[in-house]
Amino acid sequence: MATIKATCPMCGDVDLTPRQVRVRVVEALEESHSRRTYAFGCPTCHEDVEKPADEEVVRLLVSAGVVVHRVPVPAEARERHDGGPLGYDDLLDLVLWLETHDAIVEDVAPARGR
Template identity: 55%
Template sequence: MTTIKASCPMCGDVELKPAQLRLVVCSRSEWSYYAFTCPTCSDEVRKPADEEIVALLVSGGVAAERWHVPAEVLEEKTGGAISYDDVLDFVLNLDRIDAEAHALFG
């Protein structure tokens, strides 16, 4: 069985089986990563995975999960951040809309 060496920031080098690793390959390559739970300290470790690391892990038997970033995430955002008052106004308007819909459709 294949053994994969990885590094935990707390424990140093650890040996893992392919099933102990999670490999997420993103449509934006800079967002790809691999993660594992350290067998020594039980901390979750997450590290970036470039194309070379992805190829090595896949060749070692790690199953790759594909993740496609929705286009909305990549859109340029303009305007200020949403404030607490904006959220409160939204919730109050939902109540008003619910009341109007109930009055119309009973």
């Protein structure tokens, strides 16, 4: 089993197994903006340590057997949206509309059979 050397801010260099290291990649719409970190519990002082990682560090940790936890971009972020952002007037219109409508689904759902 591979030994991974990492540095704890309190203890200095420590040896870890791949199971003791966690890699997390929070995906962004553009891969270059994804946020990558690796983390471990220090075997000496038991503090949790998390550090940023570039693509090369992630690749090396994966090749050593560390499992990557990927946090995907929500599907909504990839949707195409038209029009401007909602403003206060839009929100007030919605609140006024909600005050006079009890059955929202009937008004919002597409009409059936048309």
